[in-house]
Amino acid sequence: xxxxxxxxxxxxxxxxxxxxxxxxxxxxxxxxxxxxxxxxxxxxxxxxxxxxxxxxxxxxxxxxxxxxxxxxxxxxxxxxxxxxxxxxxxxxxxxxxxxxxxxxxxxxxxxxxxxxxxxxxxxxxxxxxxxxxxxxxxxxxxxxxxxxxxxxxxxxxxxxxxxxxxxxxxxxxxxxxxxx
Amino acid sequence: xxxxxxxxxxxxxxxxxxxxxxxxxxxxxxxxxxxxxxxxxxxxxxxxxxxxxxxxxxxxxxxxxxxxxxxxxxxxxxxxxxxxxxxxxxxxxxxxxxxx
Numbered sequence: 001x002x003x004x005x006x007x008x009x010x011x012x013x014x015x016x017x018x019x020x021x022x023x024x025x026x027x028x029x030x031x032x033x034x035x036x037x038x039x040x041x042x043x044x045x046x047x048x049x050x051x052x053x054x055x056x057x058x059x060x061x062x063x064x065x066x067x068x069x070x071x072x073x074x075x076x077x078x079x080x081x082x083x084x085x086x087x088x089x090x091x092x093x094x095x096x097x098x099x100x101x102x103x104x105x106x107x108x109x110x111x112x113x114x115x116x117x118x119x120x121x122x123x124x125x126x127x128x129x130x131x132x133x134x135x136x137x138x139x140x141x142x143x144x145x146x147x148x149x150x151x152x153x154x155x156x157x158x159x160x161x162x163x164x165x166x167x168x169x170x171x172x173x174x175x176x177x178x179x180x
Numbered sequence: 181x182x183x184x185x186x187x188x189x190x191x192x193x194x195x196x197x198x199x200x201x202x203x204x205x206x207x208x209x210x211x212x213x214x215x216x217x218x219x220x221x222x223x224x225x226x227x228x229x230x231x232x233x234x235x236x237x238x239x240x241x242x243x244x245x246x247x248x249x250x251x252x253x254x255x256x257x258x259x260x261x262x263x264x265x266x267x268x269x270x271x272x273x274x275x276x277x278x279x280x
Contacts, residue, residue: 011190018197018217027209034213037194041220044187048231053223053242060246065216065253072257073209076264082207082271094204098196105192109185126231126239134236135243146244150251157255161262168266 007047013040025086027073031066038062052131187228194221208260208270212253219249 017037024030038061045054135143198218202211223245230238267274 007187011187015190015193015197018194021210021213021217022197022201022205027207027213030210030213034217037217038220041224044224045227048187048227050227050231050239052239053227053230056243056246057223060250061216061220064250068253068257069209069213069216072260075261076209076270078264078268078270080269080271081273082269085206087204088206088273091204094200097203098200101199102193102196105196106189109189109192126236131236131239135240139237139240142240143244143247146247150248154251154255157259161258164262 003047007044010040010043010047013037014044023086025083028070031069031073035062035066038066050126052126052128055128184228184232188225191221191225191228194218194224196221206271206273208264208272211272212256212260216249216253219245 014037017033017040020033021030021037024033038057042054042057042062045051045057195218198214198216198221201214201217205211205214223242226238226242226245230242263275264270269275
């Protein structure tokens with residue numbers, strides 16, 4: 001009973017954070033609302049017995065991704081039209097899309113067979129020890145492959161960005177020379 | 181134990197809110213954050229199904245999605261920084277002339 005209560009509270013917190021993201025104007029406040037949503041989701045994972053996922057949610061998402069995002073917000077504090085006008089002209093289309101997509105997903109869930117509750121052994125299975133053993137025994141190769149692919153993608157993106165940066169710098173130098 | 185259907189509904193709601201936020205908001209940084217919200221909705225459904233099945237492979241898949249999300253943001257933010265340095269605006273409408 002109390003588990004269901006806390007699960008509902010954290011689920012409500014996650015959804016309220018997501019809704020607040022729509023109405024907050026400053027990107028920093030939007031980031032704080034998203035952090036609240038992510039922490040609520042981490043609490044839900046912990047309640048489900050998925051301790052590994054809860055830890056990674058806090059470490060990777062809140063600790064790395066959102067901190068990086070906050071740095072970007074501090075670097076780009078541009079007060080242009082995107083700050084004064086929160087919503088794009090697609091607001092009405094987005095509201096209709098929200099109702100339609102939300103309705104389709106919810107009706108699909110409600111019309112389908114009721115999904116059975118989770119297995120009781122999840123807490124033992126997804127604690128750090130068993131997860132680490134399974135990860136290093138059976139899944140290390142997949143992780144290494146994913147890491148290599150991501151490294152290649154990062155190097156390629158960095159190379160493209162460097163080419164663009166040099167072309168911008170060259171154009172700026174030529175413009176200054178023409179101006180002078 | 182909470183009803184799994186309830187958590188899947190929350191997951192669908194988060195995904196829907198994220199998708200609509202990408203469409204209706206005007207700030208590029210906020211749009212990136214709504215993309216993260218969509219990914220969080222998907223990860224919640226994946227975690228719920230993982231717990232239902234009780235397979236470690238699901239948790240490993242969630243971990244890989246976390247890694248990919250971190251790499252994605254590590255590429256997206258520098259691209260955004262470069263874009264804003266060139267265009268001096270966070271409004272996607274200011275970049276209507278982008279090709280390809």
